[in-house]
Amino acid sequence: MKNRLKVLRAERNWTQAQLAEALDVSRQTINAIETGKFDPSLPLAFRAARLFGLHIEELFHDEDRSNLETEIKKDTYV
């Protein structure tokens, strides 16, 4: 699963520690999510989306589905 957590955090000039505090998790967890090493649970993903004032699908998206959509678009144009 891919996410825009790092970009959105950088736009607001928040550190990983500040975001971790706001989401009530450890800084290591934020880092693991940002680097794609760990996928958050649904409640944590919703908390993050709420914090940034976005819908959950604007923050997280399925990598496999993105690849599939790209392939479908390619097939359509061919």
Add this chain to the structure above:
Amino acid sequence: MNQPKPPEKGYQARVRTNTIQLAQWSGAWVASCALMAFGPKFLWNKALAFTLLAIGSNVAAGVGVILANKNYLAELDELQRKVQLNAMAVTLGVGLIASVPLSVMNSYHLIPFKVDISHLVMLMSLTFVVSVVYGSRRYR
């Protein structure tokens, strides 16, 4: 700069409190183990009442460790809990798998020293520490 609003008592503070409580209960348990093991011989000359009291205090401290560990796990965030639970699973597996061959090897005198339950405890402790360190580094 627009700062995100943190919750009432922060994650780090809660984890710190629970870690201290877990360490205190673990310390009490280790002390009660020592009292139970050496007390009858060195402190009260094998008096039954004191020995039973020492065993009771050891069991009570053990229950305290279990509850403190449960609280500690409950307050961890999902990634830290995953690391801890993975480490516990590996430790349980190693303990179970190692205990049977060790017992057999001990019965047939294939090990140059007498295997004791403390060896298994040491093996499991070491396995847990290594697993936690490995898990933490994996998600760094």
